[in-house]
Amino acid sequence: MTSDVNVPTQADLPSLPRDEDGPVFDEPWQAQAFAMTVWLHEQGHFTWPEWAEHLGAEIAAAVGEGDPDLGDTYYLHWLKALETLVAEKGLLTAGALADRKEAWDRAAHATPHGQPIVLPPDA
């Protein structure tokens, strides 16, 4: 092998995260949900088949409830599967997640439009 594989760097792809088939993530939260899952898996908190099973179950349930599943809801299923799996694995409780979600909502309401939203220290 004369040269190492030439992986493109960010400098080669300066614009939006897009390849010839469209954007990779539609919204930042999708990227965050994706990355958390990959990281927790890499850290050994669950196996990939376990993850695939949870994601598959969420998708199947949504389709059963009438979601036409056109791809636009994929990361919503992903997020729900992740919430379920972290609770099952005892990493977080569903209650803690719900409380923290409320805290973020209050923080958003208390933040003037256009300013960064931060959680108060006692959240």
Add this chain to the structure above:
Amino acid sequence: MADHTEHPEHSHLSDTDLRVRALESLLTEKGLVDGEALNAIVDTYENKVGPRNGARVVARAWVDSEYRAWLLRDGTAAIDSLGYASTQGADIVVLENTAEVHNMTVCTLCSCYPWPVLGLPPALYKSFPYRSRAVKDPRGVLREFGQDIPEDVEVRVWDSTSEVRYLVLPERPAGTEGLDEEALAELVTRNSMIGTDRLKGNNG
């Protein structure tokens, strides 16, 4: 408090955004994730993995017959040898398209996908109608992608699982004899490696 005369607006986060923030902030506090690591993962998958890794695997197989034989025999090892290790513990099986056989891949269960070589799944792969129709009527789906597969070419559909992912090795287009490996990799599209596209030669 900010001035409320013009825009009496506070911030609003969508329900989904709130859920993601709740997860991330709690997991961070417990030391289970950290922002730097998450950013690195996003950057890797958005900018570095993409379908280019797969394209380089395909181009290598086109120019190096020994590599090609290895790739078809043991796709996981041959792909790992180029530095694209699977992080998901799934084997990658490479399917060779020929004049007689056209392969396409799908996952009817949960959009399993060979990320290490193809990056993140395209929207169509996440779509239930695509997944189910690809199995029932592959020629019809291919026609919608502008690929009229001749009747004498057999179409094979491969359903991925969480343990096995598939990568299609497309046929090398005609008229590319003079191209080097890097130029060849430029010709390979993601959809050709899923099997919804066939590559056209430079000379038509």
